Amino acid sequence: MTPRRTFLKTTALTSIAAGGLRAQGQQNKADESPANRLRVGVMGLGRGKAHVKNYLEIPGVEVAYVCDVDSRVLQSMAKHVADRQKTKPVAVSDFRKILEDPTVDALSIAAPNYWHAPATILACQAGKHVYVEKPGSHNPYEARRMVEVAQEKKRVVQMGNQRRSLPSFIKGMGKLHSGILGKLTYARCWYDNARGSIGKGAPAPVPEWLDYDLWQGPVPEKPFKNNLIHYNWHWHWHWGNGELGNNGVHALDIARWGLGVDLPLKVSYLGGRYHYDDDQETPDTGDATYDFGGCGASWYGSSCHRRKAEAHAFVTIYGEGGSMAFGSSGYTRFDTDGKAVETVAPDFSDRPHFENFLNAIRTGERLHAPIADAQESAMLCHLGNIAYREGTVLKRSTDQDWADVIGSDTSNWKREYRPGWETL
Numbered sequence: 001m002t003p004r005r006t007f008l009k010t011t012a013l014t015s016i017a018a019g020g021l022r023a024q025g026q027q028n029k030a031d032e033s034p035a036n037r038l039r040v041g042v043m044g045l046g047r048g049k050a051h052v053k054n055y056l057e058i059p060g061v062e063v064a065y066v067c068d069v070d071s072r073v074l075q076s077m078a079k080h081v082a083d084r085q086k087t088k089p090v091a092v093s094d095f096r097k098i099l100e101d102p103t104v105d106a107l108s109i110a111a112p113n114y115w116h117a118p119a120t121i122l123a124c125q126a127g128k129h130v131y132v133e134k135p136g137s138h139n140p141y142e143a144r145r146m147v148e149v150a151q152e153k154k155r156v157v158q159m160g161n162q163r164r165s166l167p168s169f170i171k172g173m174g175k176l177h178s179g180i181l182g183k184l185t186y187a188r189c190w191y192d193n194a195r196g197s198i199g200k201g202a203p204a205p206v207p208e209w210l211d212y213d214l215w216q217g218p219v220p221e222k223p224f225k226n227n228l229i230h231y232n233w234h235w236h237w238h239w240g241n242g243e244l245g246n247n248g249v250h251a252l253d254i255a256r257w258g259l260g261v262d263l264p265l266k267v268s269y270l271g272g273r274y275h276y277d278d279d280q281e282t283p284d285t286g287d288a289t290y291d292f293g294g295c296g297a298s299w300y301g302s303s304c305h306r307r308k309a310e311a312h313a314f315v316t317i318y319g320e321g322g323s324m325a326f327g328s329s330g331y332t333r334f335d336t337d338g339k340a341v342e343t344v345a346p347d348f349s350d351r352p353h354f355e356n357f358l359n360a361i362r363t364g365e366r367l368h369a370p371i372a373d374a375q376e377s378a379m380l381c382h383l384g385n386i387a388y389r390e391g392t393v394l395k396r397s398t399d400q401d402w403a404d405v406i407g408s409d410t411s412n413w414k415r416e417y418r419p420g421w422e423t424l
Contacts, residue, residue, distance in 0.1 A: 041065030041098035044111035045077045051108045054354040056084050065090045065098045069211040093211050099126035114239050117142035118218045121149045129156040131357050135249045135378040141414035143375040150371050158357040158367050159374035161253045165353035168344045172331040176258050181319025187297040189251035190312035195303045197276035198232045201225030218421035235280040242282030245381040248299045251315050253377035255297040258317040266291040266395050269388040275304035288384040386412045
């Protein structure tokens with residue numbers, strides 16, 4: 001299969017971004033060399049705990065800052081890091097203090113979705129490289145803008161779709177692209193979980209341990225309620241992107257990778273909040289479908305029912321010669337009769353993805369998930385959510401840009417920001 005044009009384009013951009021660092025990285029091949037040591041700050045210490053864990057395990061990395069608006073987890077993580085490396089990290093509630101430190105090389109972002117693009121943009125403008133969790137943006141405007149700034153500032157920016165760096169996935173994708181299944185026609189993605197109700201929140205005093213003003217950051221202010229933090233913001237459109245943007249982005253990224261496609265021509269997303277009567281605004285069950293012209297893909301989400309009897313794969317890619325089903329960390333290839341002919345199932349690890357990010361800074365190694373390519377996967381989620389909220393099928397012609405179809409001046413494309421954040 002011919003590599004998609006986006007992959008070639010973003011690979012070139014990544015090489016440009018890292019090129020200025022290549023000579024320095026080659027001169028300091030030993031990761032533990034002081035001249036080659038990288039200092040990182042980690043923003044958001046929920047999912048960020050995994051960031052800290054990986055950085056502490058990778059040679060030549062110092063966790064220089066930890067950042068969170070929850071003072072309890074902030075102090076706990078600061079002590080955790082101090083006990084495991086030679087230097088004590090600086091604990092801050094405002095990530096902008098990290099950006100002010102010229103000795104910091106990179107910002108690692110694991111804050112809520114609505115922080116991803118603003119923090120990435122500010123970090124790039126401050127000269128920092130960035131590792132940002134999925135989906136990387138809250139809306140289509142942010143998806144485009146963060147890519148523009150990363151390219152303008154020639155910064156290395158990697159999104160946290162970790163399976164892009166797993167050797168097993170790279171091997172499986174290599175076989176797909178070599179033609180082992182012949183022409184590839186479709187990808188089906190699944191997400192099954194058993195989330196409970198989030199209940200109905202009530203106005204409440206802001207806890208003393210929480211800096212709620214900083215938590216809200218760039219988004220228009222809303223009153224605090226007692227069922228929002230630290231996770232249920234995912235299910236409110238004001239802050240989150242629902243399950244499609246929370247977990248669907250991982251699977252759809254694999255589907256795009258396997259099929260070798262960019263953005264779709266048609267998108268639909270039907271479903272609803274069927275299981276509970278509570279504050280959740282985003283669907284708990286739904287089917288998002290994408291037509292790319294010569295092939296298609298779908299994502300089936302069931303957040304409140306595991307559907308255990310159906311034994312779904314994470315992503316299955318279909319071709320003329322059979323199928324390849326990807327799980328959390330490996331794959332199984334089936335022939336046209338449904339017989340398994342190859343299985344690769346190693347243990348899962350985030351570490352290769354963080355190592356790839358750090359190597360891109362040090363030596364110019366090609367990023368596995370450069371932000372320009374990764375945001376095309378995020379755009380699938382944004383388009384799906386727009387289709388859901390509008391109750392329509394989104395369509396474009398091959399020569400149209402999605403911004404022109406949806407309207408770059410509409411609330412579907414770009415959100416409002418709090419005073420002081422409008423220039424992002």
